[in-house]
Amino acid sequence: MSSKVYILHENEEWTTPLKGELEKLDVPYEDWFLDSGKLDLTEIPPEGIFYNRMSASSHTRNHRYAPEYTAAVISWLESHGRLVLNDSRALALEVSKVAQYNALREHGITTPKTIAAVGKEHLIRSADSFDGSFITKHNRAGKGLGVQLFQSKEALKQYVDSDDFDESIDGITLLQDYIQSPDASITRCEFVGGKFLYAVKVDTSEGFELCPADVCQVGDSYCPTTPATEKPKFEIIEDFDHPILKKYEEFLKANGITFAGIECIQNENGDLFTYDVNTNTNYNPDAEKKGNKSGMKAIAETLEKALLQFK
The missing domain is CATH 3.40.50.20 (Rossmann fold)
Known part of the structure; x- marks a missing residue:
């Protein structure tokens, strides 16, 4: 054979x-x-x-x-x-943000302050550790699952005690510092063969559940009839360069990751925080067409x- x-x-x-x-x-x-x-x-x-x-x-x-x-x-x-x-090793990181953050920090990569909690009582109590706004997210996630923004412990308690509370599939919910971007965007860096391919600017102004694959795009903002003048959700950044890329590549090599999308955000002071590693990376066809790039082609060639x- x-x-x-x-x-x-x-x-x-x-x-x-x-x-x-x-x-x-x-x-x-x-x-x-x-x-x-x-x-x-x-x-x-x-x-x-x-x-x-x-x-x-x-x-x-x-x-x-x-x-x-x-x-x-x-x-x-x-x-x-x-x-x-x-x-x-890559799969172990894919299904656990706790494991991701620990591995990222080992390579000198800054992550937001995060507390992992199991049980509603511990989750609510963890809010005392944050001075300002914070978010919840699932430890095993993808697509922004479980991401909610809170301004106070009381608001978190109301959510956790309500029928709307969405628990992580592995029982671990994360509380994390809310990093506010001046232009409500994050940057996703794509890697193929362990090497940087391109970066995408992602508009998060309408929410966190954003997957770059076109099959994930639902709702009026993604309807084909939406006027073309609307600001696109995903835009490839031309000639993106940042010192963090070298650390990302070292991190990927050390953790058995050949293909990945790594997401980061900068606050108003320019401080960069890395908060997600996607080893099952997907690409936005509209952004790639406009930027003359093809992640899947690069993967196939690799x-x-x-x-x-x-x-």
Whole structure:
């Protein structure tokens, strides 16, 4: 059996653009949809390159245990010496912001003040540690899950005690300093092959649940009939350069991450805070078309090169 690229994932819509780019390059691939399944540990994995695209938000698509199953599959692959791009360490960071922040700080990367709490009583009590505004977010998240802004402990208590309280799937809710950007934007830096590809400015003025993939864009602001003069949500930043990029690349290399989007924000004083690492990165087609970039093409070319080296 000839070797090929194996794509490990749980969302067909997010993976379709990659398959198209692999087909253009005539790269053989096989789809492993890991929302559920069975794994015989006595079997030998096939030969090839394995690309992990498992997402922390899989439970929002009724794939609750997809990350756990994928972790088992990757452990099996790595035990047989198979090359996994975005390996077991990368997956561990994908599903835990606590793990992300600890790893980022090890590389001298500043993250917002964060408290992880399990249980409503501890969550409410944690608000005493913040002097100003703070947000909640899920430890295992993606798409801005659980992000709410609060100005006081009492406001948090009302939310936590209400039917609207949205608990993280792993039971860990984060309280975090609210970093206010002067222009209500964040920057997402995309990396392919462990190297910086481009940066995107993301408008967050209408909320936090922003995924760059077009399949995530819902609501009037993303309707095709919306006037073209409206400010786009995603814009590629031309010639983006910042000293943080070197630290990001070192962080990725040390943690088995080949492909990622890293999100950061600057306050009014110009201080930069890094708050999210997405190892299942997606790209905005409109921004890429305007900026003449293609993240999925770059990923496909990286996979092609890895497969040729493997052969």
